[in-house]
Amino acid sequence: xxxxxxxxxxxxxxxxxxxxxxxxxxxxxxxxxxxxxxxxxxxxxxxxxxxxxxxxxxxxxxxxxxxxxxxxxxxxxxxxxxxxxxxxxxxxxxxxxxxxxxxxxxxxxxxxxxxxxxxxxxxxxxxxxxxxxxxxxxxxxxxxxxxxxxxxxxxxxxxxxxxxxxxxxxxxxxxxxxxxxxxxxxxxxxxxxx
Amino acid sequence: xxxxxxxxxxxxxxxxxxxxxxxxxxxxxxxxxxxxxxxxxxxxxxxxxxxxxxxxxxxxxxxxxxxxxxxxxxxxxxxxxxxxxxxxxxxxxxxxxxxxxxxxxxxxxxxxxxxxxxxxxxxxxxxxxxxxxxxxxxxxxxxxxxxxxxxxxxxxxxxxxxxxxxxxxxxxxxxxxxxxxxxxxxxxxxxxxxxxxxxxxxxxxxxxxxxxxxxxxxxxxxxxxxxxxxxxxxxxxxxxxxxxxxxxxxxxxxxxxxxxxxxxxxxxxxxxxxxxxxxxxxxxxxxxxxxxxxxxxxxxxxxxxxxxxxxxxxxxxxxxxxxxxxxxxxxxxxxxxxxxxxxxxxxxxxxxxxxxxxxxxxxxxxxxxxxxxxxxxxxxxxxxxxxxxxxxxxxx
Numbered sequence: 001x002x003x004x005x006x007x008x009x010x011x012x013x014x015x016x017x018x019x020x021x022x023x024x025x026x027x028x029x030x031x032x033x034x035x036x037x038x039x040x041x042x043x044x045x046x047x048x049x050x051x052x053x054x055x056x057x058x059x060x061x062x063x064x065x066x067x068x069x070x071x072x073x074x075x076x077x078x079x080x081x082x083x084x085x086x087x088x089x090x091x092x093x094x095x096x097x098x099x100x101x102x103x104x105x106x107x108x109x110x111x112x113x114x115x116x117x118x119x120x121x122x123x124x125x126x127x128x129x130x131x132x133x134x135x136x137x138x139x140x141x142x143x144x145x146x147x148x149x150x151x152x153x154x155x156x157x158x159x160x161x162x163x164x165x166x167x168x169x170x171x172x173x174x175x176x177x178x179x180x181x182x183x184x185x186x187x188x189x190x191x192x193x194x
Numbered sequence: 195x196x197x198x199x200x201x202x203x204x205x206x207x208x209x210x211x212x213x214x215x216x217x218x219x220x221x222x223x224x225x226x227x228x229x230x231x232x233x234x235x236x237x238x239x240x241x242x243x244x245x246x247x248x249x250x251x252x253x254x255x256x257x258x259x260x261x262x263x264x265x266x267x268x269x270x271x272x273x274x275x276x277x278x279x280x281x282x283x284x285x286x287x288x289x290x291x292x293x294x295x296x297x298x299x300x301x302x303x304x305x306x307x308x309x310x311x312x313x314x315x316x317x318x319x320x321x322x323x324x325x326x327x328x329x330x331x332x333x334x335x336x337x338x339x340x341x342x343x344x345x346x347x348x349x350x351x352x353x354x355x356x357x358x359x360x361x362x363x364x365x366x367x368x369x370x371x372x373x374x375x376x377x378x379x380x381x382x383x384x385x386x387x388x389x390x391x392x393x394x395x396x397x398x399x400x401x402x403x404x405x406x407x408x409x410x411x412x413x414x415x416x417x418x419x420x421x422x423x424x425x426x427x428x429x430x431x432x433x434x435x436x437x438x439x440x441x442x443x444x445x446x447x448x449x450x451x452x453x454x455x456x457x458x459x460x461x462x463x464x465x466x467x468x469x470x471x472x473x474x475x476x477x478x479x480x481x482x483x484x485x486x487x488x489x490x491x492x493x494x495x496x497x498x499x500x501x502x503x504x505x506x507x508x509x510x511x512x513x514x515x516x517x518x519x520x521x522x523x524x525x526x527x528x529x530x531x532x533x534x535x536x537x538x539x540x541x542x543x544x545x546x547x548x549x550x551x552x553x554x555x556x557x558x559x560x561x562x563x564x565x566x567x568x569x570x571x572x573x574x575x576x577x578x579x580x581x582x583x584x585x586x587x588x589x590x
Contacts, residue, residue, distance in 0.1 A: 027330060034336065037567030041559050141552065145358055145559045149337050152355040156333050159354065 024163075025171050031157045035178045038150040039095070042181065043081065045146045046102060049139035050077040053109055056132045061125040066112040073108035076101045095181045102143075103183040109136065113189050133189065140187035151180040195557060196228045198282035198305070200273075202294035204251035204262040205233035205241070210475060211288050211312050214341075214362055218286075219244055221363075221550045232276050232295055234264030248272040248295050263294035273298045277305070284308055284557045290335065291328060300331050306564035308337040308556055311357060314344035314472035314494070325352065337560040339553070344494050345472045358556065361498075362475050363549035366541050369482035372454035384416035385461040385524050388485065390453065390476050393425035393444070399466030399490065400430060402513050406466070407438040409517030414524055417441060422448045422456055457483035461530065462523055465489035468511050474498045477505070478544045481537030486530045488519045504540040505533060 056062065057070035080098045113121075113133070121129040161172050201215040215231060222229045223244065231244055234251035241247065249269045251262035273295060277285070282305045287296045290309040300307065325332075338357035340346035349357045380386035387410075391398035400421070410417050419438070421430075424447040431439050448456065457463055463480035467490055477498045480487050487505035489495040499505040506523060508515035523529055542548070 027333070031333060033567040033570035034333075034563070036570045037563035037565070038336070040566035041563040044562060045559070138555070142555050142559055145337070145556055146563075148356045148358050149559060149563065152338060152357075153336070155355045 020165070021169055021171065024160075024166060028157070028160055028166065028171055031153065031160060032175055035150070035153045035157055038146065038153045039178075042095075042143070042146040042150045045139060045142040046077065046098070047081055049136070049143050050074045050081075050105060052132070052135040052139045053105060054078070056136055057112075059125070059128065059132055061121055061129055061132070062112060062117070066117065069108050070112050073101075073105040077105045095179075099181060099183040102185070106140075106184045106187060109140070110186075110188050113187075115188075118189065137187065137189045140185070140189065144185045147181055147183075147185055154178045154180045195561075196280060196283045197222055197230070197557070198277070198280055198285040198299075199229065199231045200285065200287045200296050200299040201231060201233035202261075202263060202289045202292040202296040203234070204236040204264075205231070205245060205247075206236050206239050207251075207262055210362070210473070213475075214310075214312070215288055217363055217365065217546060218550060218553065221546050222554075225550075230276070230280055230282075232273065232299065234262065234269075234295060236262060246272075246276050248276070251294075254293075261292070261294075263292065265294055265298065269295065270298050270302075274302045277303050281305075283561055286310065286553075286557070287335075288312065290332070291324070297328075297331070300334060303334065306560045307335045308339065308553075308560055309335045310339040310341065310360075311345050311349045312341050312472060314342065314348045336563055337556045339556060342473045342494050343497055348472075360552045360556070361544050361549060362473050362478075363546040364475060364478045364482055364541065364544050366482045366545040368450070369454045369457060369479050369541075370484070370538065372451070372458045372483055374459040375455050378420060378456055378459035380418070380459075380461040381416075384418055385414065386418045386420055386459065387520065388456055388460040388463045388480075389419065389421045389423070389466075390456075390463070391423045391467075393421060393423050393427070393430045395425070397468050397470045398423070399468050401433060402466040402468065402490075402511055402516060403464055404430075404434045404438055404442075405513040406516035406520065407441065408435055409514060410520050410524075411437055411441060413517075413521045417524070418443065420445060420456060420460065422446070422453060453479070454483055457485045460485055462486045462488055462520060464516070464520065465495060466516055467492060467495070471495065478541050481505075482541035482544075484534045484538055486523055486533035487537060488516070488523060490516075498544075500540065504536045 053070050053074040057067045057074060062070070080101050118133065121133065157178055160166060161177065166172060199215050199219055201212060203209050203211055205212055215233070219229045219231050229244055230246060232246050232248055234249060235241065235247040236251050249264050249272060251264045253260050254263050277299065285299065285303045285305045286308045287300055288310050289312055290296050290300050332353065338349060338355070339360050340349050340357040341360070341362050343359060346357050346359050378386055389400060389403055391400070393400050403419070407419055419442045421442060422445040427444045430444070434442065457480050463485040465474070465477055465487065469492065471492055471494050474492070474495045477487055477489060477495060481504060487499060489499065489505055489507055490510040491507040492510060496507055499507065506519045508519045
């Protein structure tokens with residue numbers, strides 16, 4: 001009777017543990033997928049922002065110095081866009097080294113698009129300038145959103161992966177620990193409502 | 195885009211969150227999106243056809259005030275049915291942690307989730323107890339929006355992580371185009387001031403304004419105070435001195451049109467709130483209508499006014515400071531004119547056309563992320579328990 005009780009208890013504990021591990025693993029899977037999704041969204045928006053900056057720079061509406069500055073920063077950003085190596089199992093490091101390039105692009109956009117030069121652009125370029133600026137501003141806003149949502153997802157993964165049960169049972173498997181992405185994405189053009 | 199908006203409070207009862215949901219829904223409908231709203235309903239009143247009722251709301255004390263919420267098995271199954279029936283591209287949940295439709299929808303949904311946090315005064319003890327329970331549900335939220343910096347701070351300190359700040363929207367044109375009414379307009383000798391809000395709720399600040407009015411009347415005897423808002427008029431009058439009573443007109447609960455007309459008629463709008471405001475939508479409405487604003491220096495208010503660039507601030511609860519600011523403003527027509535035009539310019543930042551574009555950008559970012567996330571294969575528990583071990587032995 002004694003032993004039977006112990007065996008029953010042990011089985012109950014094992015079943016509960018198995019359930020909890022399955023649940024935690026599924027939760028972590030979901031969070032990892034969320035980080036992947038957020039990373040893809042951020043990547044796409046960064047590319048869009050760089051492309052819109054390039055488009056503006058090569059439109060001939062800006063002065064040559066500003067154009068050159070923008071072309072340089074935008075192409076630096078586009079160069080760093082790594083192609084996604086598909087079959088690899090959850091690798092999150094794709095933003096390493098891109099942060100400085102993106103900060104630089106933000107800086108270049110802010111320098112090239114001061115209030116004065118925006119006013120000048122709108123005067124000279126009329127409809128086309130408005131459209132190009134609108135595109136840069138919209139892409140800039142989306143980069144801000146995507147970066148915050150990505151960092152959000154990363155902190156959620158980090159919190160769950162710090163849990164003891166996740167570490168002991170290696171529920172994270174191969175997946176690298178994702179890291180938040182920090183760069184300056186504050187466009188004066190976007191924040192002034194343009 | 196198929197958008198599902200979830201409102202936790204009774205839709206037919208006035209309130210900031212409800213107005214926000216209604217205006218947002220109507221804006222996206224006008225832009226041609228497929229929008230549905232799910233909310234509790236208090237009375238059997240006719241509803242716009244985009245609203246689905248999830249049952250009657252029950253008055254419950256929650257987070258320091260009485261809220262009309264809806265919960266229980268019936269509500270829960272209605273929420274699930276609504277989600278299943280519409281298959282939304284994005285579900286936008288307001289106040290996701292209020293124990294009502296919002297929490298149930300967050301629990302049940304399989305669609306990408308955007309959540310807007312409106313409050314800044316969440317009681318921390320209750321929340322610290324509840325968050326570990328709610329965390330797995332909260333992880334479903336892909337895009338977090340806070341309506342102000344104050345609301346964002348609450349989110350980050352309680353939940354960690356971050357949220358993007360997108361302010362509440364206002365139909366600027368409704369206020370900018372409102373025609374002033376002669377009976378509410380002031381004259382050189384008798385300027386008019388407006389107060390809006392429940393008159394028996396002390397944190398709306400009527401007591402502060404009432405004692406400031408004593409001082410104002412000494413400086414400018416002809417000043418009139420117009421008070422628009424529901425509540426017990428006699429009780430409010432009892433708390434006023436006789437001369438302030440004399441100078442005050444109680445208008446009761448006014449319609450949206452009357453509110454806009456009132457704000458465009460008066461010489462100043464006074465916001466003496468003492469706390470609990472996370473945004474200050476009335477300030478934006480006043481600016482849109484062209485009313486110079488005198489407000490207490492709550493962080494939400496000073497954010498909306500951008501410091502003193504678009505209004506005047508006095509320290510919270512300070513009746514004398516309030517009176518000084520009002521008198522200085524009444525003495526200077528140039529200052530009033532400047533604030534009028536600066537405020538109208540400022541209000542445009544909060545127009546629905548601007549705000550809804552930002553919210554749409556959030557939807558697009560979130561749906562993009564969700565599409566990619568859906569393609570990530572699940573690795574399963576077994577693979578993970580075994581694979582790291584084999585990998586270790588290979589390496590080791």
